[in-house]
Every structure is written in structure tokens, then in C-alpha cells.
Amino acid sequence: MVREVRMPEKDVPLGFSSTEHIQRRSKVARPFGCPMAGASPASDSARRVSMHGWTGFTILLVVCGLLTLPTLVGCSPAPSPTVTPSEPADADRDGTELLDTADPSLESPEDQQARDAAAALAPVLKKIQEWGGRVQVDQAGRLIEIDLLPASLSDDEVQQLVAVPMPDLRVLRLRGLGITDEAMPAVARLSTLTTLDLDNVAVTDDGIEHLTALDQIQSLRLHRATRLTDDVIEHFQHFPQLETLRLTDNDNISDFGLESLVQLDQLRTLDLDGCNSIGDDGLRMLAEMKNLDALYLRSRASSETGLEYLATMSQLRSLAVKDSMAICDFGLEFISQMTGLEELSLAQAYQVTDHGLQHLEGLTNLRRLDLRRLALNGSGLVHLKDMKELEFLDLGGAPLSDESLEHLKALPQLTVLNVMATPLTDEGMRRLGELSGLRTLILRDVEISDAGVEHLTAISNLGRLELRGVPITDAAVPHLGKFSELRQLDIAQTKITEKGLAKLKEMLPNTRIAY
Template structure:
């Protein structure tokens, strides 16, 4: 009996000894959470009270802040976008062995060294490196993340050489390549990503010496993309002629000196027809492309299409109405900066599921917009006409007072 009683006491002591650190850990997590929220960040807890989501986005947090977060072992999602986190801070994340999502977007001090530290996070599913200083070297490290499903490497310094490393990411479903100096040479790797559902080439990145980078996307590249049978969302980027000056439609440049585009898109009716095999497409952005009203007849193949952008497609007119009217599942349609008019407006108003319609800078009249709003109040219509340029006053002009 004595031995049994002693055993019970020892067991109780062990249990109590294990509970104390747990309570201390919870106190530490609470203090860290308070400091995160004081700094403007946020935390999310699961049903058991453990912190699983931490955001320091737009707080300009430093590596010291990241090190404190690394003490919360239960974190699964971490947002460090628009912070001062550097390679040293990412190194501290080794302690977060449950990390599944990491956002480093626009953390400008992140380089290839930081991505090397992430190789041990083999459970990572989402990685956002948009606007960081990573190069092709980082993609060789990313290739060691077998569970990765979403990757944003837009506005970085990767090239065609680095894209070859993506071939090992068999689970990848989302890929953003915009604002990079890449061409069709590197895009052949897409054929090795059978689960890809979302693909974007959107964006132009301004570099030194008056150059801007954008992916090269032509009808030839669309032939490769047409092989991605599971694709649900496709953004071909801005329709900028290869090597052309920065277009006025993008607004003023960041500085007085304009830049020339290294890359760009040139998609025509022929390229769009090649995409007809993508029957699962739900979202398609053809902004600025050289597609005509005749070429848009190919859209009838996309029976599941819900969102379509034809912003700045200058070669279409009201004859496109019949093709758009056939897309009965559309919920959002952007026709801004195109020559379409009231006839197209009347046709698309018949779409049964349409909820958002953008027709600014078109030939659509205010009267037609008002009539549509009254007949279809469920449709949100965005319409505005650019005001006429002001006539400068000069001596002797009729505007002089």
C-alpha cells in the first residue's frame, strides 16, 4: 500500500509539474499578443485559446518583433507584409514548426538568404514574396517546399532560369508572376503543374535606367497555358506592346523619366481561340489586349465564366454584345475604356446573374445608365465620363474676364 501511495504522489507531482510550464507559456503568449496589438497588429485564437494567426502587416515591425512572435509555437499563419523584417528575422521563424502561411509582401529587406531559412518549413502551403528582393536562387529553395499550394513571386528579380525550379511543386494551385522579366522560354514549366487553378501575369515593375519589367505573353504563350485544363482564373496582364513606352492609361510614372517596357503582352483573336479548351475558367482578365469583337466570339466556350475584364480593349464595339449576352453566368463585367455604347449596355443588362458592371470612359450615355439602374436595381453600375480638358486662359481670349 505504501508503495502504491508513493507512486500516486509521484504521479501527481509529475502532472502538476507539467501543468505549470503550460500556464507560464499561456501568460507569455498573452503578453506577446498584447504587445502585437499595441503595435497595431492582430492575433486570432483557435477554440482552445491558442494563437494561430498573427498579423503585423503595415506596422513596420522589425526583427525584434518577429523574434517575439517566434516564441508563440502554435502560430500557423503569419503576415509580415510591409514591415522592416529582414533575413535575420525570418531565421527566427525556424521555431514555428506549424507554420502554413507566410506573407512577406513588400518586406523590402528580404533577400535570398531569408528564403534559405524557410526550407525547413516543409508544411508551408502559402508563400507571398511579392515586392521582395529575391532572385532565381530563392526559387531553388522554394522548390523544397512540397506542400506549397500558393506562390506569389511578382515584382521580384526572378527570370526564366528560376522558373525551372517550379517543376517540383506538384501541388501548386495559385501562381502570380506579374512584374517580372520572364518570357515564353520559362513558361513551359507550367505544363508540369497539373493542379494549377489561378495564374496571373498582371503588373509592370519599374527598374533603374528607365526600364520597366513585364512578363512576355503572346499568342504562343497562350498555347502553353491552354494545356492547363484545371485553370479557373487567368489574368494575362496589361496589354502593352513589346518594348513600348509606358502607356498613358497607367497614369503618371513614379518620377519624371518615363520607362520602356522590357516585355509586355500582345494577345490577339488567335490566342484567345486557343484558350477555348479551358472549360473550367471562372475569371478571365484580357485588359488591354488586341482582341476584336469577332475574336470575342470564342468566349462562348467559357460556360462557367463569372468575371470578365475587357478594360482598355480598343478594338471592340457594340457588335460584341451578342457574344457577351451568351455568357449567362457572368456576375462581373468590366468594359471600361472601350468604344462600346448603349446597345451593348442593353444586351448585357439581360444577363441573369450580373451584379457589377463597369462602363466608365465608354460611349455609354447617362440616360442609358439611369434606365438600367431603374430596371435592374440589383446591378451595381460604375460609370463616369472624363471631363473635357480646361481651355487655358490667354490674353484676348473669349474666356478672359
């Protein structure tokens, strides 16, 4: 059992964020372009709970502001850390004085060791709090994950972070242009890491060479690390357990470097999203990687010739070929050969039209389909009728007609639909109201009225609804109040007033509302 400990944060407006933050239920590694979720299975020993050690560690977390007591018993998190009345809150405390609450005579050596480790970690946890990060501990109270992507760190701060031994740490996520090669030897001492994310750092190829000491790494993400070149790929051969590699948003990575990448037989997921120097020659080499399950690409240097190479990768379960100016309707014929696909993203393939969707008819195993910002009026959606497993469909930014939504009735498993920034009207909402299986509906920047919202109330189990930028008024509040299962509602940038918001909160007390 893993417990996530999040820092108190401001209420962030709900955002669709393309397809990035919706959890999928199929067996492929992750959603299109999504940062690795960082699964960290607890060991068998982690399941044997030491109550004294766990209690001491959680008391420490509470005092540091990293954990609230209701979290420990599975309740909804409280709005602020819980503090015992007899112990006034003190921002300068490190929490160690509360570790003596258990009777020492009842402690085993393992309990004492856990308490000592918790005390040693107190300064680190306090720093993580200051930086706005979050941590995860397992059931035995061992620190297994540190996520500092919300922060922007320096070399000195990274070295402070790892100065205390963290023998159970599995996942580390760091961000900041102040992180250079100088910090990499310190990170390399975290020998138990299995997942490492470095986001927007100034690390070079030489810095990554230091990390080759981390022989348990299974997932490595290097996002916007634009000082890396093709030469860095040779270092990846020294990670014997590497299964997931995300080398994204870096135009220095080209076809030349992919020749070394092909030798990584153990790779299962490869993400090269935003590596715009990768062309058809690179795709030809990638097609030789017959053990890949998931491949994510976004490059304007590739064409339909590259798609023809990829069509030989019959083992793929997830494929993204996004932001391509060269792919047109004809190119989708090559994708039609990949009948095992469960995920497909063609987002921003601007030359693909409704006519091209006929080539997708045979992809009946698809669970997720991203057609965002394609030139679709929706008539081609009829070709999706046999996709009986489709759960997620993104049509955001497409010039859809209201009538085209009729085709979605043929998709019995559809639960997530994005039609933001489309020209749909209230009539389209009437048709959407007939999709009773929807759980998430994204309608940002769609010109519908209060009457259109009324049509949607037929979707009785809707759990998430985004209406940001929609010109609805307080007259829509009674309709919105009928969504009894709603847990997330975004009505920011609408015409709903403070008075309407107050009424809505009364009607939907369990709903998180972004306003």
C-alpha cells in the first residue's frame, strides 16, 4: 500500500490538458504524451507494518505539514494540516520532538531504526514543503518517492536534498535550469532509484554519463533537456533494466542518434514527442525495434514514407504521430495495417479529413483515439462504428457539425469525450445528452446557451464537466445542480455570477468547482 503525501496547494482550475491527465484502463503504459505515473510497487517487507515506526513517521509528516491525519484513515484530506491543540503550530519545528510519544520500552530495534530515519529526514521533508513538492511513503513509513516538478531547483538544492541517506527511494522527479552536470554525481548515489524524471534541466551528455551507475533504472524521462545531443543515447545502453525512455522536446535528437537507440532491446515504451529533427530515416530504424509496445512521435520532419516503415510494427499497442504537416488521408492506409493498436493519436495532422477516417475502420481494438485539431466536419465518424471498445475520444478543435454526433451512439464504452472549441450548438447538446455512458465531457469555448446545458442533464452519471469560456448564465445553475454524481465542474470565464456560484455550491456540496 502506498500513501501519497501532497503539499497543500491552491485550487487549480480544471484543465483538459489535451489527453494528458486522464487515466486509461487498458494495458498500455500511459496516455499520449503523459509524464510517467511513477508506479512504485511496495515490497513484501513493506506490507509488514511496524506500528511504532509508522506512527513516528506520520507524526513527523503531520508536523512538517506534509500529511493530514484524515489521510491516514482514508477520509477526504482536510484543508490544512491537523495540529494537536496542546501542541501549538510552529513553522520552525522539525517535528523530531514528537517522535518520543511512543513508549521506548515497547519498541523493537526495527522500530527505533524507523524513528531515527524519520528524524534524519525531517530537514529534507521541510525543504520539500518549502519548494512545493510532494512525497510518497509506503505502509511501513519508508520514503519511496519525491516529486519536485512544481519547483525549479539549483545544483546546491539538489545536493541538499540527497545529503541524507534515502535507502528506499524509488522515484525522483526534478526540474529547473539551475540543475547542471554538477548535481548528477549526487543523484547517482541514489542507487535504489527505478524512475528518474529530469524536466527542463541544463544537464549535458557528460552529466547523464554519471547516472549510468543507477543500474536499477526502469523509467527515464529527459524532458526539454536541450543541451543533450545524439551522443547521449549511447549512455542509455548502460541501463540494463530500462524499459521506458522519454526523450522529449529536444530538436538536437536526430536520425543519427537513433542508430544507437535501436540496440536497446529491453525498451517497451519510447517517447520522442517534440524531437523535430527525426525524419523518415529515423522511423525506418525505429521500425526495427520489435519489442516496443508504445511509440510516441511528434515531428514535422517525417512524412507518409515514415508511416509506411512503422506499419511493419505489428506488435505496437500505442502509437502517436502528432503535429505532422505531411500526413494526409492516404497515409492513414499504412496505419490501417496495425490492427493491434489500442491507442492512436493523430492530433494536429492538419491534412487528414473525414475521408481518411475510412482507413481506421479495422482498428476495432482501439480504446483511445485522439483526433484533436483535424479538419473534420464529423461525417467521417461513421467509420468508428465498429470500435466497440473505444473509451476515450478527443475531437477538440475540429469543425464538427451537430448532426455528426449521432455517430457516437454506436460507441457503447465511450466514457470520455472532448469537443472543446468546436462550433456545436444547443442542438448538438441534445444529441450529446443521449450518450448516457459519458463520465467526462469537455465543452470549453463552445457557444451553447443555458438551454443547451439542460439537454446535458440526461447524462445522469457525469462525473466531470468543463464549461470554461461557455456563455452560460445563472439560469443554467438549476440544470447544473441536477448532476448529482458530479465531482469536478469548471465554470470559469462564464456569465455565472457570485450569487449563482453560491447556489451551485449548495446544490453540489461534494463537487469541486473552478470559477
